[in-house]
């Protein structure tokens with residue numbers, strides 16, 4: 001069921017990913033709720049990475065990169081939405097004021113955005129690197 | 135502040151690196167351990183020759199086998215049961231005297247809150263999932279659960295959930311953070327941090343932790359439910375069909391349906407509450423949606439939750455009781471129908487928890503009607519259990535004793551529930567110890583009793599050993615007597631007007647002296663219960679480690695009465711392959727369903 005070419009059948013009743021998915025979600029939620037930047041970003045990265053990993057391992061995907069980038073885009077959209085709610089108007093001025101003096105909600109939006117951007121970069125990078133090596 | 139951020143960033147980076155190293159080590163083992171035979175590039179199914187799991191701690195951290203996960207769920211739930219139990223022993227000790235003597239009332243309130251949440255979300259729901267995980271795939275002849283990895287994720291959500299729920303207690307010695315004191319119902323505005331009490335600001339962080347923890351356990355339950363539904367619908371063996379699906383699987387299926395509709399709602403309501411607490415929204419504030427909105431959302435989840443905790447135990451009684459009565463479950467179909475009926479009706483009664491809030495009387499009346507109606511399918515089950523026992527060939531083993539005890543307790547719990555469903559009576563009894571007595575007759579009397587019944591009944595399959603029967607009898611009688619002393623005294627306290635959720639009873643609500651005596655009787659009952667559970671834990675641990683390996687494949691003589699169901703068949707095959715390493719023997723499918731598949735002849 002979960003065999004991959006080249007991977008032996010040994011330990012097919014085990015997977016390291018579930019635990020990591022949970023840790024990722026745990027740190028994301030803690031970090032976002034209490035607005036702790038490193039915990040939130042690290043947790044989100046772990047979470048999306050683990051989802052890509054577990055989907056890959058279960059054989060629902062051949063490569064993790066598209067999924068990773070896709071989840072990154074989702075995080076970016078979410079982060080942007082959260083930030084936009086704090087704007088008085090959608091102008092460059094408003095954006096600079098808010099980002100210059102971020103309140104708690106903008107802080108969370110930025111955490112989501114940064115984690116999203118990093119995921120997109122890794123996903124895209126992985127794609128490029130692998131397409132060259134194959 | 136900046137330094138703290140830097141340290142945290144470094145720690146988080148280290149942690150991520152650690153995860154990466156761990157992962158690469160595990161992936162290494164998986165890729166480079168040579169196959170036992172063959173040795174081709176593509177792994178083939180090579181029988182029993184290769185290991186399916188790593189050994190030691192890593193096995194338990196990485197397992198996706200439903201039986202291992204079932205054991206993990208079980209051990210976790212029993213630890214939670216012990217924690218919740220110790221909390222309540224402290225509370226009951228405080229209540230020995232009318233005034234604040236041993237623990238302060240704030241600590242009492244914290245214990246009260248955590249006791250409820252621990253027992254419902256960290257013990258009750260996961261313990262049922264423990265049985266489901268271990269036995270549903272065996273009962274329906276499935277290879278494993280439908281989504282083994284999601285199954286593992288669902289389990290691993292629980293330990294962080296528990297730590298978060300208990301976080302207030304863990305940090306209160308070092309910080310200003312207080313454990314939550316909201317009671318398990320989390321009523322706003324108190325839980326929203328309004329006012330000057332300990333539930334807002336820094337000391338209120340305990341509530342935020344607890345809400346996050348609840349969120350985790352809710353996710354866990356939802357993922358588990360999806361898995362049970364998918365397994366029962368799509369992974370049944372070819373010889374298990376809807377007509378012969380066993381009664382425990384039926385109740386798990388219905389329960390999973392309830393979880394699917396109830397828990398996501400709780401999750402959303404929890405997020406709304408978190409937003410109110412931390413982001414300035416006003417969902418449940420008087421100037422916004424209003425506190426009653428919380429009660430509606432909470433109880434729309436909360437009442438189904440009580441059936442989430444009651445249906446599988448009812449299924450366990452229906453499953454185990456006939457095995458020791460020497461006959462099939464009486465009126466199997468009606469037990470299934472009543473399960474489904476309860477499942478549907480349970481979403482239409484939630485406002486019976488809100489009769490005293492001043493909601494529109496016409497709404498109250500309709501909820502009264504549905505609440506009275508739900509008593510009917512509950513009673514159907516009681517009559518079916520009784521008629522199964524009637525004239526049966528009863529064998530009073532420990533699982534049977536706990537089943538009969540559960541039926542008896544459920545009658546008390548159910549009948550007291552019907553009374554509170556009547557508005558005029560509820561207005562008198564609401565928020566008194568009567569309510570506490572009512573639901574404990576069901577949660578302790580039915581849920582915990584059937585958990586014990588299930589553990590004793592399947593102990594030979596899970597451990598390959600037999601428990602010590604004398605100790606089990608002691609456990610039963612102490613638990614039965616303790617439960618009835620404790621919770622009957624609570625019913626009486628409620629009649630006398632003793633309000634629930636108080637650390638003291640120096641205020642004059644009724645006859646002081648009788649109330650004091652009844653409180654002491656309740657505490658006595660709780661201590662009897664404690665002794666019984668210590669005996670049980672001892673019995674389980676000692677028997678698992680030291681009992682001789684069981685040679686008998688049919689320790690309950692189920693073959694005699696044609697009730698040797700699938701999970702025992704699986705166990706027998708496992709033992710025979712272990713001994714002889716021989717081929718598969720012929721299988722006669724035997725569920726305990728209504729209609730036999732291959733004719734009942736081959737069971738005799």
Ligand code: HEM
Nearest residue numbers: 440444486487505509512548551552554555564565573576
């Ligand atoms: C025969 C069917 C039942 C009826 C008619 C019934 C009725 C009620 C009513 C009207 C209340 C609210 C009382 C009040 O707060 O004033 C209540 C409370 C409660 N019931 Fe039941 N009940 C039934 C079965 C159950 C079952 C099967 C369970 C648990 C598995 C259960 C658990 C609870 C709990 C936990 C509470 C207290 C909630 C709280 O305020 O903390 N009930 N019941």
Ligand SMILES: [Cu+2]
Nearest residue numbers: 437484486487
């Ligand atoms: Cu209810």
